[in-house]
Amino acid sequence: MSLRCAIFMLVLLGPVIHHAVAEPPRDVLDTLRAGHPRLFVLDDELPRIRQAIRDQPLAERWLATLQDKAEAMLDEPPVEHVFATVRPRLLDKSRLALKRISTLAGLYRLSGDKRFAERARKEMLAVAAFEDWGPRYFLDIAEMTTAVAIGYDWLFDELSDDDRAVIRTAIIEKGLKQSLPLYDRQKGWPMVSHNWNQVCNGGMTIGALAIADEEPALAAKIITAGRDSIVRAMRTFAPDGGWPEGPGYWNYATRYNVFYLAAIEPALGTDFDLKKMPGFAQTGLFRIYNTTPTGRQFNYADGHDYTNPAAQMFWFARTFNQPICAGYERDLAEHRPSIFHLLWFDERGRSPRDDDLPLSAVYHNIDVAFLRSAWNDPDAVFIGFKGGDNAANHSHLDLGTFVLDALGHRWALDLGPDDYGLPGYFGKQRYSYYRTSTRSHNTITLDGANQNRRAAAPLIAFETSPQRSFAIADLTEAYAPKVTSARRGMALLNRQQVLVQDELDIKSPAALRWNFMTEAGIELDGATATLSHGDVKLTARILSPADARFEVLSAAAPAQERQQPQVRNLSISLPAAAGKIRIVVVLTPGGDGADPPAIQPLDTWSKQ
Incomplete structure (x- = not known):
């Protein structure tokens, strides 16, 4: 039998x-x-x-x-x-x-x-x-x-x-x-x-x-x-x-x-x-928001972008009457169950779309925001964007970084952790390694330096609507004392275009580099870059400064570190300058058919 x-x-x-x-x-x-x-x-x-x-x-x-x-x-x-x-x-x-x-x-x-x-x-x-x-x-x-x-x-x-x-x-x-x-x-x-x-x-x-x-x-x-x-x-x-x-x-x-x-x-x-205890009943939803339309993760800190099963989602579903957690986990763990998936099994639950879960969310305790165009659509646009705290356990020096998924592909990626066995990886040498440093993340470097190790970057604004969802991070501590202020805004416009806008007030001349790590193919045309995964395209266009141009840089790490030969850095380099600087880049999945948005100061985003 x-x-x-x-x-x-x-x-x-x-x-x-x-x-x-x-x-x-x-x-x-x-x-x-x-x-x-x-x-x-x-x-x-x-x-x-x-x-x-x-x-x-x-x-x-x-x-x-x-x-x-x-x-x-x-x-x-x-x-x-x-x-x-x-x-x-x-x-x-x-x-x-x-x-x-x-x-x-x-x-x-x-x-x-x-x-x-x-x-x-x-x-x-x-x-x-x-x-x-x-x-x-x-x-x-x-x-x-x-x-x-x-x-x-x-x-x-x-x-x-x-x-x-x-x-x-x-x-x-x-x-x-x-x-x-x-x-x-x-x-x-x-x-x-x-x-x-x-x-x-x-x-x-x-x-x-x-x-x-x-x-x-x-x-x-x-x-x-x-x-x-x-x-x-x-x-x-x-x-x-x-x-x-x-x-x-x-x-x-x-x-x-x-x-x-x-x-x-x-x-x-x-x-x-x-x-x-506050927040614990909601943490199962955090996992759902952090999962992209393609089933990957926004893998900040020492995180990988793949998603592993989590039988505790069934426990959350039963304990806090959140069937959506059970529905999510059944889909994810279909071929990789543990014994606890069976012992805590919950047959209830529908998709986030069917449960009317809001498309975008902000988590103030960690200063991370998620913006998306749809649930249950593998081609949907997804942005994971973080401020956060560089002193957090397992953190990288990555305040202001983001990942971008659209049309079934990841366009802006996080490289993830390096080998935990590297000398001093959890000690004084940690941020000397490429993958944990600022320069390997989708954020800004000044004079090629790391962000401040003890800096925090609060999300100072978050709004969501069908026409415009956005979050703004205050990055001033990350680049102090070189700046008077530094902020980054991430916006999803009409559930189609992605806007990345940086505004800095630099005290004394500093060379600035804007980074975008990608595995996509890249074709450059001055202020425009066409990225491709096979026949699927995404267009990046610099709206400001007017004279800025894209370039493609290597993402190679030193020989003893983990390599990523398929990754390149779509970058913008600005010569050393002081004063107020604004960088605006619009990313359009599917090509360049949509009109670019008008540039509006970050201070006015909440007033629109």
Whole structure:
């Protein structure tokens, strides 16, 4: 009998448990759910999941996909304690263990196939025997603790007493106790507000909940410390749900933030009111806005432009009654589900267009704006534009940069991160590298220099209408003390043309360069450039200064850095000058048939 048939025969009537939200008890373990499983998904919820698999063709296909992966895992050797070659860490092994254990244990819970439980047991015992879980980088420990804690909790009744003792000891000694010096001294990741906070607090709390009945004092200490610490990271979502580290780290941070919440609520009967924190309920929409009509991302910071699945979107859909998040994720993850896509499956949800989601949005907490001409149209115009903070974690010196998609192609691109193993990539040498420097981004350089490392660039104006949607960033801090003021406006006109307008007041003569990184073919004709992806065209035209001309520059990086031979820089170079300078460029997808807009000072944009 197939696994799918077995699951269909196991469909049972039963209520879906809705976990009540309560105030934190005097002792965090007073309300600990007895027995196992207690993390993420309770046994009472399995009938709903089996019913969804029976009723929903996509859920059935996902089950088949995960079953195939699990069958392959049966013959694979367990992970080994082997460090990565470039950076001495175990993170890839931790993630592989998490993928295997959660998939195998989750499918066992759905089907009762003991082969999967036994293979997950072997994986847990193998990593429990490691000499350590990578103490140099706590992310390695956190993700391995998550992996083993899930297996311990979900397979508790399938493990022998000896197995439980070995696995529990590993969780405690190689996972939980490694966090105590940091919690006690209030140093390192417990004090930061970026992804490390959510991943490490999430991993430690999940581990503590798994063994809380056997080691209550240790578990209570870690759960309390984690609760107090994760608030720092969750404040970053306020007020509207944006994330400063880019889309890839949004996925990582929210995955573990949701893991944390999805673990404490069934285990303790409370979420400590964390779901009510400003901006968190809106962050699923941020992911939708950050995804372009072609399915790529606005990949600012150390972000890649491809889009990875995020099962937490289903959790957002159910928790905050946002079916649009579920509809989005079903489309995206159709061929790449995780076990959590199946366990949190939500069949509701329509497209952003059908839900009347506004076309454009601004995220004031990170000073990023998204402008688009349509939803559900792969040829639509999309602009991702950022001010932001150069001091943010994983930031590049890229204030004022943007990406542009139209007619099914990316025209202005962000190169993304370089190799994390480069010397000083997260230290003093970080902004000496091409990809993290100002000169590789679609913004302005003065005298070829980087922007100020501590500069912030607020979006000082944002408006949207069918005729004109725009955002304006104040870039003055980025170029101080060379400028009295610097601003960039990005506008989408009549849902067709894109206007890029820069206004600077330069104190003393400085050479200015305007940059536009592209993989498109380029043909120059003075103040006009025709870009092409095959037969698809986009025209760039300089409207100001009148004597400015386009040129094509190399985008090559130094030899030891990541190369991008297919990328070139469509640039405007102005000789050293002081005083007020205005650069206006209009970008027209599909050719140059539309009339250029009249130039209006940025101060007047809100008055039109």
